[in-house]
Amino acid sequence: MKTHRVTIDVSAPNSFPQGRFDADRVDATKEADIARHIAEDEAEAAQDAARYTxxxxxxxxxxxxxxxxxxxxxxxxxxxxxxxxxxPTGAAKALFKILDRSPETALAALQ
Known part of the structure; x- marks a missing residue:
């Protein structure tokens, strides 16, 4: 990988290097697309939590x-x-972390 040094003049924002995103695509994103992406992310997080549990x-x-x-x-x-x-949220989420890391101690404390 090649490294490039960039000097930024903070007094001239137009001189900032361009990022790696497509501004036109970002501007074209609709609220429905954003809502769909949020729902997909939440569904994936729920499945991750299910696998962990x-x-x-x-x-x-x-x-x-x-x-x-x-x-x-x-x-x-x-x-x-x-x-x-x-x-699982709150105390249940914390309990699963403890059960994962120190199961004997957690189960003994629950008896």
Whole structure:
């Protein structure tokens, strides 16, 4: 990779190097496109959270029912998290991080 040094004169904004984006394409983006992209990003984040939740449960060697009982939530909640219909937030999200990093300690504290 080649390195280029660029000197920028802050008093002349027109002298700034051009970025790597297509200004015409950005200007042509409609609100509906932005909303669709946001929805796609949120759906992907929900699926990432679902995979993480499922991975943690499987590493613990627990069924959905056993995990629900251990962390005192309903079985439907666990299912919704693992299917990406809902995303763990707040304390539940923190609990999964602890279960992932220190499962023995977390499970012992929950008993």
């Amino acid at each position: 499922r991975k943690v449960r499987k590493r613990l060697g627990l069924t959905q029912q056993e995990l629900a009982e251990r962390i005192n939530v309903s079985l439907d909640t666990i299912r919704n998290w693992e299917q990406g219909k809902r995303v």
